[in-house]
Amino acid sequence: xxxxxxxxxxxxxxxxxxxxxxxxxxxxxxxxxxxxxxxxxxxxxxxxxxxxxxxxxxxxxxxxxxxxxxxxxxxxxxxxxxxxxxxxxxxxxxxxxxxxxxxxxxxxxxxxxxxxxxxxxxxxxxxxxxxxxxxxxxxxxxxxxxxxxxxxxxxxxxxxxxxxxxxxxxxxxxxxxxxxxxxxxxxxxxxxxxxxxxxxxxxxxxxxxxxxxxxxxxxxxxxxxxxxxxxxxxxxxxxxxxxxxxxxxxxxxxxxxxxxxxxxxxxxxxxxxxxxxxxxxxxxxxxxxxxxxxxxxxxxxxxxxxxxxxxxxxxxxxxxxxxxxxxxxxxxxxxxxxxxxxxxxxxxxxxxxxxxxxxxxxxxxxxxxxxxxxxxxxxxxxxxxxxxxxxxxxxxxxxxxxxxxxxxxxxxxxxxxxxxxxxxxxxxxxxxxxxxxxxxxxxxxxxxxxxxxxxxxxxxxx
Amino acid sequence: xxxxxxxxxxxxxxxxxxxxxxxxxxxxxxxxxxxxxxxxxxxxxxxxxxxxxxxxxxxxxxxxxxxxxxxxxxxxxxxxxxxxxxxxxxxxxxxxxxx
Numbered sequence: 327x328x329x330x331x332x333x334x335x336x337x338x339x340x341x342x343x344x345x346x347x348x349x350x351x352x353x354x355x356x357x358x359x360x361x362x363x364x365x366x367x368x369x370x371x372x373x374x375x376x377x378x379x380x381x382x383x384x385x386x387x388x389x390x391x392x393x394x395x396x397x398x399x400x401x402x403x404x405x406x407x408x409x410x411x412x413x414x415x416x417x418x419x420x421x422x423x424x425x426x427x428x429x430x431x432x433x434x435x436x437x438x439x440x441x442x443x444x445x446x447x448x449x450x451x452x453x454x455x456x457x458x459x460x461x462x463x464x465x466x467x468x469x470x471x472x473x474x475x476x477x478x479x480x481x482x483x484x485x486x487x488x489x490x491x492x493x494x495x496x497x498x499x500x501x502x503x504x505x506x507x508x509x510x511x512x513x514x515x516x517x518x519x520x521x522x523x524x525x526x527x528x529x530x531x532x533x534x535x536x537x538x539x540x541x542x543x544x545x546x547x548x549x550x551x552x553x554x555x556x557x558x559x560x561x562x563x564x565x566x567x568x569x570x571x572x573x574x575x576x577x578x579x580x581x582x583x584x585x586x587x588x589x590x591x592x593x594x595x596x597x598x599x600x601x602x603x604x605x606x607x608x609x610x611x612x613x614x615x616x617x618x619x620x621x622x623x624x625x626x627x628x629x630x631x632x633x634x635x636x637x638x639x640x641x642x643x644x645x646x647x648x649x650x651x652x653x654x655x656x657x658x659x660x661x662x663x664x665x666x667x668x669x670x671x672x673x674x675x676x677x678x679x680x681x682x683x684x685x686x687x688x689x690x691x692x693x694x695x696x697x698x699x700x701x702x703x704x705x706x707x708x709x710x711x712x713x714x715x716x717x718x719x720x721x722x723x724x725x726x727x728x729x730x731x732x733x734x735x736x737x738x739x740x741x742x743x744x745x746x747x748x749x750x751x752x753x754x755x756x757x758x759x760x761x762x763x764x765x766x767x768x769x770x771x772x773x774x775x776x777x778x779x780x781x782x783x784x785x786x787x788x
Numbered sequence: 789x790x791x792x793x794x795x796x797x798x799x800x801x802x803x804x805x806x807x808x809x810x811x812x813x814x815x816x817x818x819x820x821x822x823x824x825x826x827x828x829x830x831x832x833x834x835x836x837x838x839x840x841x842x843x844x845x846x847x848x849x850x851x852x853x854x855x856x857x858x859x860x861x862x863x864x865x866x867x868x869x870x871x872x873x874x875x876x877x878x879x880x881x882x883x884x885x886x887x
Contacts, residue, residue, distance in 0.1 A: 411863035504843050518842055547849035548842075616826040627803060634804070637876050638867030647879045648804075656806040664805060668796060668815050669822060671803040685829050687839030692832065694840060726818055727825055743843030 334372070335365035338384055338426055341475050345429060351451045351460070351469040355389045356397050357429040368424045379534055380425035386470045386479040389430040390437055391522065392511035393417050400513050401433040401445035401463075404633050404640045404658025414511020415546065416480060416522055416539045423538045431466030431479060435660045436630065437487055437515045439463050440732045443723050444662040451719070454496055454759060458716035461491030464525070468495040471525045478535050479525040484516050485618050486711075486736025488523045489748040493711035493761020496750045498532050498778060499525045503769045504743030505550035507536075508543030516625035517548075519618075519740050529749070529779040533557035536771060552769045560776040566600030568777070571704030575611035576735055582714045584754040589710050592751055592762055595785055596708070604704050608696040613689050614738040619730055620673050620686035621741075626663075627670030633658060665726060690741050697742040701767040706777055709735055711748040711761035735763060745771045749778040751785065791820040 342361050345354045371377035387393060390400045392410035394417075399405045413421075420427060434444040442450040442465025450465040452458040453473035460469045464481030468491035471479050481488040483501035492499025501523040512522055522539065526532035537558060542551040572593060577586060597603050635641035635654030642653035659667065673682035700707065713734055722729045739746040745768075748761040762781070766774040796812045796819065807815070861874065870877035 408867055411859050411866065544851055547851075548844075548846070550844070610832070613829055613832060616829050619822065620826060620829075631804075635869060636878055638869075641869030643869065643879070645879070647881050650879060651804040652806040655804055659805070664807075664811075665815060665818060667803050667805065668799050669819055671799050672791075672795075672819065672823075675799065675802060681830075682826065684839055685834060687841055688834035688837040689829055689832050691837050691840035692834070694843060727821055730822075741843075 334369050334382055334384070334426065335362055338362065338365045338428055341384065342428060345475065350475060351453050351456070351473050352448050353431055353450055353466040353469040353473065353475060354386070354429045355399060355401070355432050355447055355466070358393070358396055358427055361426070361428050365426055368426055371424060378423035380420060380423040380538060383425050383477045383531060383535070385420055385425040385427045386429055386431050386467055386476040387417065387427055388464050388467050388479070388481050389433055390482055390513040391416060391480055392513070393427065393430065396430060398430065398513065399447070400437070401435040401447060402658065402660065402663065403446045404654070406446070406640065408639050410511070412511065415508040415543045417511065419538050420535070425535070425538070428476065431464070431470055433466055434463035435663050436513070436626070437463040437482055437484055438626070438662050438666055440486070440490055440729050441717070441719075441722065442466065442491070443719065444660060446660055449719060452495055452716050454757065455716065457718055458758065459494065459719050459721070461494035461716065463487040465491050467525050468492055468497060468499065471495070471527060472497050477526070478531050480539075481523055481525055482512055482515075483521055483523050483740065484519045484622060485740045486733040488525065489711050489736045489746060489761070489763060490733060492525055492748040493759065494716035496753070496759030497525055497527050498529055498747060498749050498782075499523065500532055500536060500747040500771070500775070501739070501745060502536065502540065502771055503550070503745045505548050506552075506745065506769065506771065507539050508541070508546040508549045510543055510545035514629040516622040517629065518625060519622060529775055529782050530558065530561060533561060533775050536775075550769070555772055557771060557775050560772045561779045563776050563780075564600070565596065565777055565780050568601040568706065569604055569704040570596050570601045571604045571606040571700055571707045573606050573608045573611065573700070573707055573709060575608055576709035580713050580734070581710060585710050585713070585715070585760050588751050588760045589708075589762060592781065592785060593708065599780070599784070606700050606704060606707070608700060608738065610689065610692045610696050611738055614693055614741055615730060615734055617686045617689045617693060618733070618737040618741060619669070620682050621690060623666045623670030624674050624683050625670070627667045627674065630659075630663070630667055662726070693738055694742040697739075697744055705767070705773055707765040709763045709765065711735060711763040715754050715756070715758035715760060739765050744768055745774060747774045747778050749781050751781070791816050791823065
């Protein structure tokens with residue numbers, strides 16, 4: 327296919343200009359230098375057909391993923407002036423595959439939130455309806471893709487932070503298997519759950535980017551050496567004979583009627599496409615949110631102990647050492663992060679460890695075993711991504727528990743560590759997007775991408 | 789349940805956070821609500837279940853005992869709030885004998 331000269335460069339430069347001018351949706355926190363020069367270099371490689379697999383794609387990176395020499399704030403005042411001295415492994419891989427990274431995207435502070443209202447640098451707006459939240463915590467990346475500013479974006483997903491914003495903004499978002507993608511250079515939130523993943527308007531580009539960033543990394547000892555297939559190779563396959571599990575716990579109380587109807591419609595579509603629909607149960611689903619908010623906050627309270635004002639980041643000097651710690655953290659951390667540190671410290675403290683943290687780890691095993699058992703019966707699980715469509719900005723900010731409960735369908739797969747993708751299933755009557763979640767077995771990203779692609783091509787046709 | 793301003797104050801001390809009285813009140817109420825919700829886990833019988841801390845249950849991932857590239861000292865100190873030679877400078881932690 328002949329490539330039009332300077333098309334990538336023109337496209338990238340015009341986006342950079344828009345972001346510098348009025349930062350649409352408040353999606354970006356910083357723009358990288360030399361975008362035009364780098365675009366030209368990639369384009370000349372494309373001309374000579376020597377470019378990597380991401381040649382021609384404009385990429386945004388969530389601001390908790392390190393890019394050497396570029397501020398990495400995590401949406402927090404405590405890291406406002408922090409400039410990482412190294413690249414995350416995923417960033418290195420994207421650059422060497424000729425992806426054009428143009429900027430860092432806004433997010434809930436330290437990835438804690440479901441609306442991107444908890445950024446220290448302003449709220450992101452949903453491109454579909456700017457009075458609504460884009461979801462979170464990777465709301466900036468989701469908005470940048472949904473608003474057409476970039477082709478693909480990196481996010482991170484600890485309890486739903488890729489899938490939920492993808493659903494709210496009407497795009498695809500995949501959280502790979504725990505360990506599939508190196509987290510070297512990702513600022514840690516909850517280390518037993520964090521995973522880097524991908525946003526894209528179409529499955530084809532999501533598969534391309536995931537193929538590039540996946541794989542074992544000596545700098546991340548939790549990364550897996552399971553071989554990485556070419557995720558693009560399975561796209562286009564039919565789904566006849568596929569066993570689709572429908573867990574009853576995901577279609578119960580609290581699910582919006584219109585989303586429920588759209589999920590049923592898609593189940594019917596699977597059936598007509600030759601898939602076998604299997605009603606299944608994941609009996610510990612209702613305990614997932616409680617388990618998650620103990621484990622995630624416990625790990626966060628420990629991970630965030632490193633922000634002490636000594637080696638980098640904000641530092642409130644003047645008093646003794648203790649006051650440097652306390653004043654730096656009091657001023658640097660926002661409300662939600664402070665709440666989670668307090669909760670996490672509490673559940674780990676002497677006298678409460680067994681009742682909360684140890685208990686949650688035991689229930690986590692039961693939740694994981696639910697998935698292990700059900701995947702002996704089915705190839706994928708199909709569920710809604712979220713119980714509601716995008717809620718209004720300000721709608722849940724005063725009620726932390728209500729905000730936490732918006733992750734009810736995404737948290738279980740995070741606790742189990744299995745891969746899951748949210749794909750657009752059309753819109754509700756108020757035009758807000760509805761997302762369907764496809765959950766796969768460990769390291770079977772291929773099947774969920776294949777089914778996502780099948781939905782993308784065929785679902786709107788029925 | 790058991791969360792009051794005093795408990796939040798103690799936790800804030802452990803977590804090295806300075807909280808105002810108004811913040812302590814707010815977090816006490818919110819924590820109580822969240823812990824009430826979390827309390828449902830006690831319904832689950834886990835007496836014969838082992839805790840799960842890592843989904844793949846990997847242990848001891850070793851790498852070759854060889855040296856690789858590390859960051860340049862100047863790069864590392866670029867973010868330092870206060871530097872003294874090749875050290876991060878902190879307020880004096882040793883008290884005067886007579887103070």
